Amino acid sequence: GESVGLHLPTLSVQEGDNSIINCAYSNSASDYFIWYKQESGKGPQFIIDIRSNMDKRQGQRVTVLLNKTVKHLSLQIAATQPGDSAVYFCAENLGDSSYKLIFGSGTRLLVRP
Amino acid sequence: DAGVIQSPRHEVTEMGQEVTLRCKPISGHNSLFWYRQTMMRGLELLIYFNNNVPIDDSGMPEDRFSDKMPNASFSTLKIQPSEPRDSAVYFCASSFEGVGGTEAFFGQGTRLTVV
Numbered sequence: 001g002e003s004v005g006l007h008l009p010t011l012s013v014q015e016g017d018n019s020i021i022n023c024a025y026s027n028s029a030s031d032y033f034i035w036y037k038q039e040s041g042k043g044p045q046f047i048i049d050i051r052s053n054m055d056k057r058q059g060q061r062v063t064v065l066l067n068k069t070v071k072h073l074s075l076q077i078a079a080t081q082p083g084d085s086a087v088y089f090c091a092e093n094l095g096d097s098s099y100k101l102i103f104g105s106g107t108r109l110l111v112r113p
Numbered sequence: 114d115a116g117v118i119q120s121p122r123h124e125v126t127e128m129g130q131e132v133t134l135r136c137k138p139i140s141g142h143n144s145l146f147w148y149r150q151t152m153m154r155g156l157e158l159l160i161y162f163n164n165n166v167p168i169d170d171s172g173m174p175e176d177r178f179s180d181k182m183p184n185a186s187f188s189t190l191k192i193q194p195s196e197p198r199d200s201a202v203y204f205c206a207s208s209f210e211g212v213g214g215t216e217a218f219f220g221q222g223t224r225l226t227v228v
Contacts, residue, residue, distance in 0.1 A: 034216050043117075043204050043219030044156070089156065099144050099210045100169055101217055103156040 008087065010108040019077040021107045023090035028071060032093035034101065035064060035075045039086045044103075047075070047088075077109075085111045117220035119205050125226045131193040134223045137186055138207030145182060146217055147190050148204040156204070162188065163210060174199075195227045 013019045025033070031052040036044035050057045050064045050073075057064050063076040073090050087108050091101040118137040126132050138145050147159040160170040162182045170180065177196070182188040192199055202224050206217035 036219075041221075043206075043222050046216040046218065049216055099163065099208065099215070100146065100158055100161045102158065103148075105155045 008106050008108045010110060012110045012112060013080050014112050015080060015082060017080055019075075019080045019084070019109060021075045021077075021088050021109065023073040023075075023104050023107075025071050025073060025090065025092045025104070026102075027092060027094050028068075030092040030094055033064070033066060033073050034091045034093075035062075035073075036089045036091060036103075037084075037086045038089065038106070044089060080109075080111050082111050082113060085109055117205055117207050117218055119203075119220035119223050121223060122221065123224045123226075125228065126195055128196055128227055129194045130227075131191065132195045132199075132225060132227075134190040134192075134203050134205075134225070136188045136190070136205030136220060138188070138205070139218055140186065142207035142209045142218075143185070144208045144210045144217075145188050146206040146208075147180060147188070148206065148219075149201045150204060150222070151201045159190070159203075192225075195225075197227045200226050 034049040035047040037047050038044045048059045048062050048064050050066050055066050061078045065074045077084055087106045089106045090104045093101055120135045143164050145162040148156050149159055150156045159172045160180045161168050165182045177192055179191045202222045204219050204222045206219040208215050208217040
């Protein structure tokens with residue numbers, strides 16, 4: 001598969017540290033958000049989702065925070081591991097009664113051993 | 114379930130030729146999406162089907178692109194004639210839509226190179 005974006009913002013973290021990846025979304029009517037992880041040569045994989053009636057949701061080692069006031073979404077990864085190295089995308093459902101997902105431009109996470 | 118299955122994984126074709134990309138969604142899913150991914154534009158939604166009906170094709174670049182979903186288990190994306198600028202990775206994704214949005218599951222993609 002293709003490596004996405006020579007111009008992708010990159011976050012470099014030390015193995016074992018926590019990572020925070022940020023995303024600004026565009027539509028104030030969006031009511032559902034997803035974080036995806038894309039490894040080289042693969043399609044995007046679901047990590048965690050959150051609906052607009054929540055401001056925080058936790059999964060295994062991951063937490064998503066939603067700030068609707070400033071239209072901001074973040075993904076926190078605890079105790080980052082080498083296997084977390086990938087490109088991370090946020091996606092929003094526009095809340096227009098359709099189910100289509102619009103993706104952000106992505107952030108590359110590099111984990112240093 | 115094997116997940117979303119796309120074929121071929123790689124396609125190299127000459128400019129002007131017809132290209133057909135295929136997708137088998139996850140059984141039981143009622144929504145299907147085609148995305149195109151490039152280094153410059155990221156992941157772009159091309160078309161979205163719900164219950165085999167095209168709901169939104171505003172992302173389809175131009176008339177050279179056509180998409181069909183003859184039944185719930187198969188979709189094709191056709192490019193005729195193909196051009197070098199169509200080179201990209203094309204992803205198919207499916208989801209089961211109930212109340213509110215749900216996550217889409219992606220296939221492995223088809224890497225298209227038009228020379």
